[in-house]
Amino acid sequence: RKExxxxxxxxxxxEGATVAFNxxxxxxxxxxxxxxxxxxxxxPKLLMSVYSSGNEDGRFTAQLNRASQYIxxxxxxxxxSDSATYLCVVxxxxxxxxxxxxxxxxxxxxx
Amino acid sequence: xxxxxxxxxxxxxKEGQNVTLSCEQNLNHDAMYWYRQxxxxxxxxxxxxxxxxxxxxxxxxxxxxxxxxxxxxxxLTVTSAQKNPTAFYLCASSGYGGRSSYNxxxxxxxxxxxxx
Numbered sequence: 083r084k085e086x087x088x089x090x091x092x093x094x095x096x097e098g099a100t101v102a103f104n105x106x107x108x109x110x111x112x113x114x115x116x117x118x119x120x121x122x123x124x125x126p127k128l129l130m131s132v133y134s135s136g137n138e139d140g141r142f143t144a145q146l147n148r149a150s151q152y153i154x155x156x157x158x159x160x161x162x163s164d165s166a167t168y169l170c171v172v173x174x175x176x177x178x179x180x181x182x183x184x185x186x187x188x189x190x191x192x193x
Numbered sequence: 194x195x196x197x198x199x200x201x202x203x204x205x206x207k208e209g210q211n212v213t214l215s216c217e218q219n220l221n222h223d224a225m226y227w228y229r230q231x232x233x234x235x236x237x238x239x240x241x242x243x244x245x246x247x248x249x250x251x252x253x254x255x256x257x258x259x260x261x262x263x264x265x266x267x268x269l270t271v272t273s274a275q276k277n278p279t280a281f282y283l284c285a286s287s288g289y290g291g292r293s294s295y296n297x298x299x300x301x302x303x304x305x306x307x308x309x
Contacts, residue, residue: 086235116297125283125300126236169235180251181298183228183235 085109088170088184096192099160103187105170106152114173115146117155119166120186126169129155160191196220197301199284204306206271206278214269214304216284224287225267226298227251227259229280236283242267271306279308 088105095101107115115132130137132144132153143156153172157164170184197218206212218225224243228236228251238251242261256275261267267286271278282305285298 090233114296123281123305125303127300128297131297180238180241185233185235 086184116171199301222286
């Protein structure tokens with residue numbers, strides 16, 4: 083089983099739509115969770131951290147379900163500029179701050 | 194401006210050659226990391242370093258070597274022993290190398306290596 087699993091998509095949605103991505107992780111002892119955004123041929127950039135209580139940043143909402151070991155990202159009112167690949171990232175409880183990256187979910191927002 | 198720089202942006206290598214990829218950060222981060230990314234795959238950890246003069250192998254260290262002589266610098270050498278080196282190489286750093294929550298990693302712009 084992979085440490086982090088995501089649906090690769092692609093998700094093609096019209097502007098203004100709401101879209102949600104889920105991600106599952108294998109290690110129940112993981113403590114840190116993130117969503118990164120990666121544009122084509124660019125480096126990943128942190129979109130948001132995911133806290134136990136859930137958190138919101140503008141049109142983006144992230145949630146964590148520890149019991150089921152999954153995290154989610156909700157994007158409301160999609161913009162063309164949201165088109166990118168979204169990476170689910172989870173730390174593993176070792177001595178180092180090592181992160182495991184999902185393969186990403188590709189989103190295309192259509193005019 | 195604080196950040197991570199990588200050079201070169203594109204690199205072409207002939208088979209049998211060693212090449213070194215540069216990674217520099219001025220974020221005063223203790224920990225630094227090297228990943229490779231192949232199409233359709235997630236980032237895979239090559240090497241990481243939590244402190245100067247110390248580094249550890251990641252999941253795919255074979256055919257690679259690193260050094261960490263300065264806090265700011267973590268160069269990666271791709272040796273001729275690496276069988277399939279063509280990939281996108283990403284360097285990252287984080288503010289704390291020990292056990293901690295919420296210590297996200299910040300990435301450089303990457304080096305795209307192609308073996309001819």
